[in-house]
Amino acid sequence: MSNGHKLAGKIALVTGGTTGIGLASAQDFAAQGATVYITGRRPAELEAAVATITATGAKAYGIQGDVAKLADLDRIFAEIKERSGHLDVLFANAGGGDMMPLADISEEHFDRIFDTNVKGTLFTVQKSLGLLKDGSSIILTASTTSVKGTENFSVYSASKAAVRNFARNWLLDLKPRNIRVNAISPGPIHTPGLAGLVPEEHQSGLLGHLATLVPIGRLGQPAEVAKAVTFLASADSTFINGIELFVDGGQAQI
Incomplete structure (x- = not known):
């Protein structure tokens, strides 16, 4: 394996x-030599993302x-099996959420966030097990x-605490297969999802405020998180298992 791949x-x-x-992360995986599958709910955005990755x-x-x-997960893994036969790396990244005061939390709000962030993560990993090779990285x-x-x-926040604890437990479940499970914990990263937490007229104010909370003094960039994800996916981290790797400019450390 050449350095850089x-x-x-x-x-x-x-x-x-x-x-x-x-x-x-998909772009960085591809740049490091991987064949990458990505999922998304919206076909137009999915097509555009694939075009971005394959442009190189x-x-x-x-x-x-x-x-x-x-049923969607079953179809996703069936397609990967047919095309590639196995997986070496799974980045269970799909998730999201929005802000809601305690007094206003609805059942719909709870179910939507936990269905994607917790249930979705659980069954993504479970249904990948038949394709993941021994020694893989999740x-x-x-x-x-x-x-x-x-x-x-x-x-x-509660949904992400659950995800973090999945890593602690699943590394034990997957010990016989030498499959590592780690969690990546970004701080405020300049993404459409972060800006979308508030109406458009308040977005610059939110992003500016969040930057003041980071010891480095700025928001992170998606590519900075991607480098850490690639590290956990690669042989550079073969003795790292079950950690929560903060990519947060120091925010959670103070």
Whole structure:
């Protein structure tokens, strides 16, 4: 394996790979030599993301689907099996959430966030097990909210705490297969999802405020998270298992 091609010959899946951290990670996986599958719910965005990745000559395929729907997951993994036969890397990244004060939380709000972030992550990993080779790497997207309190963000924060604990437990379940499971916990990253937490007229104010909370003094970029994800996916991290790797400019460390 040449230096600079840490994932040469590997087959990787990135769920929620059409934008933000997911797209940046898929791009980095491809740049490191992997054949990459990405999923997304919206066909137009999925097609555009695949075009972005393959513009450099990399191999990437898009599969439309919602990780909260088990039938979609079955179809996603069936397509990967037919085309590539196995997986070496799974980045269970699909997720999201919005802000809601405690007094206003509805059943719909709870179900929507937990269905994608918790149920979706669980069954993405479970249904991947038949394709993942022994010695594979699984990376889960958690968040600094797993350890930090955030006003009006309790349901999302709880969902990410659950994801972080999945990593702690699944590494034990998968020990016989030498499959590593780690969580990546981004801080505030300049993505459409972060800006979309508030109406457009308040977005610049939100992003500016969040930057003041980061010791480095700025928001992170998706590509900065992607480098950490690639590290966890590659042989550079073969003795790293069950960690929560913060990519947060120090926010959760103070």
